[in-house]
Amino acid sequence: MNPADDDPVVRPFMLTGGRTQPLHDGLRIETQLRSVPAALSAPLRFESRRIVELCQAPMSVADLAVALHAPLGVVRVIVADLITQGLIRVEAAPDVLTTALIERIRDRVRAL
Template sequence: MSPDDAAGPLVRPYFLTGGRSRPARGDLELITLVVAVTDRVREAVSPEHARIVRLCTRPCSVAEVSALMNLPLMVVKVMLSDLIDRGYLIHRPPPPATAAPNRELLQAVLDGIRRL
């Protein structure tokens, strides 16, 4: 590990979000998929925002983006929300869980856990 790695991130997370602690969008969950509509940034954005656009050239979940960026989840949600509002990303929220899980499936999962 180099001294630079040990020092931690050079930019504080609150700086990346402009001091905001909540995203403007309330529909970004851990499993929400985001994908870039372009691979080029048309205007001045932070290097972190540009990196997210590049990461999302293939669909990524919000959790994946957070892990790949090595940033806290809420910071990534704020940044993703900004990029969606600016037209760089589109997202697909997970479908609502309306049906009860299948009893047989739950039993099979339970049996598998017991075998561990």
């Protein structure tokens, strides 16, 4: 028996309050995110709390989806909420995507 089978299933729409579109436009899978220092003391729960913890160092939207075992669209909605609340900020995007970054993004998307 797989230990993951014991975990309760939470439907993705429950994590986003039924929303499918993020409040913040422009969140691509390679967008790098970082938590603001005060975010760890914010009263957050579940996936929002975990995203803030993971983004103590810059992390992409795709990396978050893999780490949370959640659909990319769900992560985009939650991250957009955190950006709107001022708890996550978008890091400056690189002018040029390197081959290594593109391959890492590809690998993360495949892992979804």
